[in-house]
Amino acid sequence: MSFLTQASAAKEASRSLATASRATKDAALHAMADALAGAETEVLAANARDVRAAEAAGTTAAMVDRLRLSPARVADMVQGLRDLAGLPDPVGDVVRGWTNPNGVRVRQVRVPFGVVGIIYEARPNVTADAAGICLKSGNAALLRGSSSATSSNTAVVTALRTGLERVGLTPDAVQLVLGGREVTTEMMAARGLVDVLIPRGGAGLIEAVVTGSQVPVIETGTGNCHLVVDAAADHQTALDVVVDAKVRRPSVCNSLETLLVHRDVAEEFLPKALALLAEHGVTVHGDPSVAALDPAVVPATEDDFTGEALSLDLSVAVVDDLDAALAHIRRYSSGHSETIVTDSTRAAERFTTEVDAAAVLVNTSSRFVDGGEFGFGAEIGISTQKLHARGPMGLAEMTSTKYVVVGEGQVRG
Structure with a gap:
C-alpha cells in the first residue's frame, strides 16, 4: 500500500x-x-x-x-x-x-x-x-x-x-x-x-x-541532562539521585549525562561519588579537578559535555559556584531536564528561575520527567520547544x- x-x-x-x-x-x-x-x-x-x-x-x-x-x-x-x-x-x-x-x-x-x-x-x-x-x-x-x-x-x-x-x-x-x-x-x-x-x-x-x-x-529533543550538587546539598541525597538518574536506565533521554559539583564540597563529595559510580560500572569522564582524584577517571573532552552518551558514561566537572554551574548549563543544555540538589531555598529558587529547560528539578531524579510519572498515562515524547507543548x-x-x-x-x- x-x-x-x-x-x-x-x-x-x-x-x-x-x-x-x-x-x-x-x-x-x-x-x-x-x-x-x-x-x-x-x-x-x-x-x-x-x-x-x-x-x-x-x-x-x-x-x-x-x-x-x-x-x-x-x-x-x-x-x-x-x-x-x-x-x-x-x-x-x-x-x-x-x-x-x-x-x-x-x-x-x-x-x-x-x-x-x-x-x-x-x-x-x-x-x-x-x-x-x-x-x-x-x-x-x-x-x-x-x-x-x-x-x-x-x-x-x-x-x-x-x-x-x-x-x-x-x-x-x-x-x-x-x-x-x-x-x-x-x-x-x-x-x-x-x-x-x-x-x-x-x-x-x-x-x-x-x-x-x-x-x-x-x-x-535530545537529553543532555545535568545535575548540580550545590554547596548546601545533602550528600546522601545527591548520591541517591545521581545513581538513580545515571544507572537505572542510561539509554533513555531523561538519564543523567553531566554532574557538576560545587568546589566547596568537591573534596568531600567526589571521592564518595566516584567510588559509588564505579561500583555500578559507570565510566567517569572528568575535568582536571576530577581526574586528579582518581586514576580511573578518563580525561573529559569537549565532546563529552556536548551531547548524549546514552550509556554508563558520565561527564563530571567541578564548578566554582552556582553562577558557574548555570553558565555551564546555558552553554551545553539541550533544554530537556536539569536538576539541582540543595538544601538552600535561595539556590533552588535561582536555579528554577534561571534555568531554561522543559523540566527543572530540585532534590529529585530526572528519571521522573516522564509522562507516566507525571500522571499523563503514556507519552508521545518530551518536547523541548517553546510553542504549544513543552515537556512530556x-x-x-x-x-x-x-x-x-x-x-x-x-x-x-
Missing part, C-alpha cells in the same frame, strides 16, 4: 475519531490492550529477531537496549493503554470561556489535530504508547518506526488493529508506515493529509524532520483548540 493511500485512509478515520465518545475510545483502548497481551508470544518472537539483527550489525548497546522488549516491558505497554482509558478525555474540554458585554458567549475548546505522523527510532514500546495517546485524543496515527524494529512494530500494530476491529472502529486509525527513506520524505511533504509530525529519536533524526518538513512539527506530551498536548462563539442575533454594525 502506498503512503498516500495510507494517509488518505488515516484522514478518513480521523473524522470518525474526532466525534467518537469517550466510552467508545476507552473500549477501544481496553480491546487494544487485550489484543496486545494476547499477542505477547508473537511480539517477543518478532522482537528477538530484531534484536539479533541489530547485534549482528554492530548496533550500540544503548540502541539495543532501547530496541529490546521483555515480558515486563510488554506488560508495561499493555498497562499504559489501560491507564489511558482511565484518564479524562481532553476533547471538548473548555480551556477558557467568557461572555462579552454584548451577550456573545465565547469558549475555547480542545479538538484533535486529525492525523498525527510519528517518526521514531527503535523503542517499539513507543508504537503502543503513541497509538493509544493518539486514539484517546481523537487522532489517527501514522507510525513510522525505524527499520531496526520493523518486525516488532509490525507485530504490535497487528495486535492493536485487531483490538480496534473488535469494537467496531476502523483499523485505519492506527497504521504502520513501511518503506525506505523516500516514505519519510513523503510524510514530511504530506501537508493537507498529515496535520502534524512528531520526530522522536536522536539529534540527527530530529534535525532532519524539523528542517525538511512541510508539515508542522512538534519538536522533541500527554493527551492535552495532542490537541489543538478552536473557538465556539454563540450569540442571539448580535451584529457588529
Whole structure:
C-alpha cells in the first residue's frame, strides 16, 4: 500500500475519531490492550529477531537496549493503554470561556489535530504508547518506526488493529508506515493529509524532520541532562539521585549525562561519588579537578559535555559556584531536564528561575520527567520547544483548540 493511500485512509478515520465518545475510545483502548497481551508470544518472537539483527550489525548497546522488549516491558505497554482509558478525555474540554458585554458567549475548546505522523527510532514500546495517546485524543496515527524494529512494530500494530476491529472502529486509525527513506520524505511533504509530525529519536533524526518538513512539527529533543550538587546539598541525597538518574536506565533521554559539583564540597563529595559510580560500572569522564582524584577517571573532552552518551558514561566537572554551574548549563543544555540538589531555598529558587529547560528539578531524579510519572498515562515524547507543548506530551498536548462563539442575533454594525 502506498503512503498516500495510507494517509488518505488515516484522514478518513480521523473524522470518525474526532466525534467518537469517550466510552467508545476507552473500549477501544481496553480491546487494544487485550489484543496486545494476547499477542505477547508473537511480539517477543518478532522482537528477538530484531534484536539479533541489530547485534549482528554492530548496533550500540544503548540502541539495543532501547530496541529490546521483555515480558515486563510488554506488560508495561499493555498497562499504559489501560491507564489511558482511565484518564479524562481532553476533547471538548473548555480551556477558557467568557461572555462579552454584548451577550456573545465565547469558549475555547480542545479538538484533535486529525492525523498525527510519528517518526521514531527503535523503542517499539513507543508504537503502543503513541497509538493509544493518539486514539484517546481523537487522532489517527501514522507510525513510522525505524527499520531496526520493523518486525516488532509490525507485530504490535497487528495486535492493536485487531483490538480496534473488535469494537467496531476502523483499523485505519492506527497504521504502520513501511518503506525506505523516500516514505519519510513523503510524510514530511504530506501537508493537507498529515496535520502534524512528531520526530522522536536522536539529534540527527530530529534535525532532519524539523528542517525538511512541510508539515508542522512538534519538536522533541535530545537529553543532555545535568545535575548540580550545590554547596548546601545533602550528600546522601545527591548520591541517591545521581545513581538513580545515571544507572537505572542510561539509554533513555531523561538519564543523567553531566554532574557538576560545587568546589566547596568537591573534596568531600567526589571521592564518595566516584567510588559509588564505579561500583555500578559507570565510566567517569572528568575535568582536571576530577581526574586528579582518581586514576580511573578518563580525561573529559569537549565532546563529552556536548551531547548524549546514552550509556554508563558520565561527564563530571567541578564548578566554582552556582553562577558557574548555570553558565555551564546555558552553554551545553539541550533544554530537556536539569536538576539541582540543595538544601538552600535561595539556590533552588535561582536555579528554577534561571534555568531554561522543559523540566527543572530540585532534590529529585530526572528519571521522573516522564509522562507516566507525571500522571499523563503514556507519552508521545518530551518536547523541548517553546510553542504549544513543552515537556512530556500527554493527551492535552495532542490537541489543538478552536473557538465556539454563540450569540442571539448580535451584529457588529
